[in-house]
Amino acid sequence: MIPLFDMTRQYENLREEILKAIDDVLLSGKVILGPAVSEFESEFARYLNVKHAIGVANGSDALVIALHSIGIEKGEKVITTPYTFFATASCIVRNGGVPVFVDVDKETYNIDLNQVEDVLKREKIRIVIPVHLFGRSVDFENLLFLKEKYHVKILEDSAQSVGSEGKIGNKILKSGTIGDIGIFSFFPTKNLGAYGDAGMIVTNNDELAEKCRMLRQHGSKKKYYHEMVGYNSRIDSIHAAILSVKLKYLDEWTTRRIEIAKEYQRLFEDYKLPVKYPKVVETGYRNHVYHQYVVEFENEETRNRVKEHLEESGIRTALYYPLPLHLQKCFSEYGYKEGDFPVAESLSKTTLALPIFPELRNEEIKEVVEKIKESL
Numbered sequence: 001m002i003p004l005f006d007m008t009r010q011y012e013n014l015r016e017e018i019l020k021a022i023d024d025v026l027l028s029g030k031v032i033l034g035p036a037v038s039e040f041e042s043e044f045a046r047y048l049n050v051k052h053a054i055g056v057a058n059g060s061d062a063l064v065i066a067l068h069s070i071g072i073e074k075g076e077k078v079i080t081t082p083y084t085f086f087a088t089a090s091c092i093v094r095n096g097g098v099p100v101f102v103d104v105d106k107e108t109y110n111i112d113l114n115q116v117e118d119v120l121k122r123e124k125i126r127i128v129i130p131v132h133l134f135g136r137s138v139d140f141e142n143l144l145f146l147k148e149k150y151h152v153k154i155l156e157d158s159a160q161s162v163g164s165e166g167k168i169g170n171k172i173l174k175s176g177t178i179g180d181i182g183i184f185s186f187f188p189t190k191n192l193g194a195y196g197d198a199g200m201i202v203t204n205n206d207e208l209a210e211k212c213r214m215l216r217q218h219g220s221k222k223k224y225y226h227e228m229v230g231y232n233s234r235i236d237s238i239h240a241a242i243l244s245v246k247l248k249y250l251d252e253w254t255t256r257r258i259e260i261a262k263e264y265q266r267l268f269e270d271y272k273l274p275v276k277y278p279k280v281v282e283t284g285y286r287n288h289v290y291h292q293y294v295v296e297f298e299n300e301e302t303r304n305r306v307k308e309h310l311e312e313s314g315i316r317t318a319l320y321y322p323l324p325l326h327l328q329k330c331f332s333e334y335g336y337k338e339g340d341f342p343v344a345e346s347l348s349k350t351t352l353a354l355p356i357f358p359e360l361r362n363e364e365i366k367e368v369v370e371k372i373k374e375s376l
């Protein structure tokens, strides 16, 4: 069996360090916030080169709290992509807003910033939530261009892209730190994953950081005194301690993910397979951290046939995402229909996520590609 993602191979390598980190937290007696959380927040902020990092219970809460801290009016429109995980859009609705979807680019699968600009030209919208999807950075310079020209606030959903980079001028920066506020998820399968739910909000803005710190603790700075109505959404201290251990290995793991992407690419090229894959380009920075390795087939029938053959051969794959968000039942009141976003709709039918995780072995990659070749 070749899994899509295997947590146990990584755990075997880190077992002693992780068990010690858990033991230290339990011996400290501080299991809600406390030093393990503040240490991980400082290390994570340093890794990203950002001023504030605020640990929360999961990436979905990070989105809700970050958007809450920006402040949105009831019924206010917020732009985002229909080709992402549900939480990117549900955070808008959970804050009383209305999602305005904009189609994605057919090469990067990220929100099409030209189309975002078209919307901003027509309508006064204050907030945009781009997603660095599957680990690929949205173009930072174009994002900043929109921010400056249209005075929009940007909440970056970096849940899938920890460590992905981009350039502004000749400076290399990390995703999540470009807009006003950014969020990360440490869901177990993420490139930096906890053993349960955990998330982070990052920002260079002191005021937003202070609000988020309050919001994660029932809107209070001083215990039992509440300045606003907040949430109970703190990162668990045990998870923070585990993530501190793992953060030290993140760059090494990302390097291996890029190697895996190169290996897939080499095999697809050698076999001349009719598969569209995310090309590894030498840019001098990591514009893609290959959280997911998503390839595209000619049509839905081919995609499904390949998926079935891989499943039968013991190779696990996944569909990200089978139904774009504008067509979800819970968003039907916004009046979107099939055909509104042709790229997102087509990708949901033709793409397939293949196994990728740092411990995946080259012979397993070869096996995956051989099976794709057989079914094509």
Ligand SMILES: Cc1ncc(COP(=O)(O)O)c(C=O)c1O
Binding pocket: 058, 059, 060, 061, 084, 085, 087, 088, 131, 157, 159, 160, 185, 186, 187, 197, 198, 199
């Ligand atoms: C793009 C994106 N946004 C938000 C989230 C939500 O994160 P979590 O699962 O930690 O709540 C995820 C995670 O799955 C995601 O992939």
